[in-house]
Amino acid sequence: MTAADHPSVDPEGPVAVLVNPTAGRGRHRGLLTPVISRLAGAGRQVRLLEAQSADQAETVCRTAVAGGVAALVAVGGDGTVHRALQAVAGTSIPFGPVPAGTGNDFAGDTGFPTDPLAAAEVIAEALRAGRTRPVDLARLTGPTGPPRWYGAVLAAGFDAIVNERANRMRWPRGGRRYDLAIMVELARLRPRRYKLRLDGVPYELDAVLVAVGNCPSYGGGMRICPDADPTDGLLDVVVGGRLDRRTLIRVKPSIYQGTHLRHPLVSSHRVRTVELAAEGITTYADGERALELPVTVTAVPGALRLLR
Structure with missing residues (x-):
């Protein structure tokens, strides 16, 4: 509609x-x-x-x-x-x-x-x-099914894998389940091969972290896409490349301040449309289970009227 x-x-x-x-x-x-x-x-x-x-x-x-x-x-x-x-x-x-x-x-x-x-x-x-004030939303589509919308960030890497494991676990309850999922997936950490098209330009790379932000933050204040602006008509794509376990643990605290972009294995891109593919990853949008890769994400300017 x-x-x-x-x-x-x-x-x-x-x-x-x-x-x-x-x-x-x-x-x-x-x-x-x-x-x-x-x-x-x-x-x-x-x-x-x-x-x-x-x-x-x-x-x-x-x-x-x-x-x-x-x-x-x-x-x-x-x-x-x-x-x-x-x-x-x-x-x-x-x-x-x-x-x-x-x-x-x-x-x-x-x-x-x-x-x-x-x-x-x-x-x-x-x-x-x-x-009211207009803000952008991101439109998420896959090969089948209806499109989804999200307002904050799409997780499509290690963070999404952790969410998927945590949601499959029945014990423990609360935040401890997520902590345990992180530990399990850190032990299994490996770069995955991603195929991206950023405004039509193809890239192929190995990465452990890919996030597509309409807004800067996810996960309760982690500024994964620190420069994202929900009024600029664009998406910020942050890619963490071949980060090993020790490096990822060391970089993670800096995400709260958004300073992880200074790391040489982390890059950021600003685009209107992202096509993203990798094997075995289910994305999470606004922290909610969304679509399996491959997906296309498009910035839709002024898609939402905020009461503000």
Whole structure:
């Protein structure tokens, strides 16, 4: 669905709110009432969207948008935002993220306060003023199936492999599962052969890390694509070449400051379109399982209207 074929929207209509009750491992359970109160302060009816799974979250968001809501708000982390984006990308329906997850990179990188209630107030003020700001999104396509949209970063290397292993593990729970997945995959670390086309120019190389950023950060503040700007109509592609285990461990802390680009085995490219292929990798977009390689990623300027 695009802005051109979207049904007419009542600018004074209801605001749909998608809530992830498990976001931030449940730390923000008491936030919903004050968040709703602030949004209602914009003089709009607030309609809660209930979902028991990620797929259901996308479905209820699409249904709300097709039904003519005036805006969509996501209360949660990057995963919740990712599900909501599938409904509003390319439409005229404005969107607001209330950061209440473990990772809130998209909200932070697009200028929202880190405090959830402050972010809700920013969204409410934008609703009152009828103000929105355009930001870019990335459009992800593969050989089969519908396209996906993402707002922050696509992981397509070691980071994606770790996520895939962690999601297959049933023990331990919480963050320790991810830590264990890192240890296992570090022991198995090897460069993989990638084929890339950057704005049509082919490259073939060995790498352990490939990230495609619309925004700078992923994983709760890791500035993997530090120069990415979600308003420039471009994507930043960061490639970590033949990094061995010891070098990767040494480089990893610098990713939080974005200084890893200084390492001679790390390169960055700014393009409009990326074609990316490698064997045996499933990508993760905004921290959510996405498409298996090969994929094409395209920057879509102004694909989202933010309530900011």
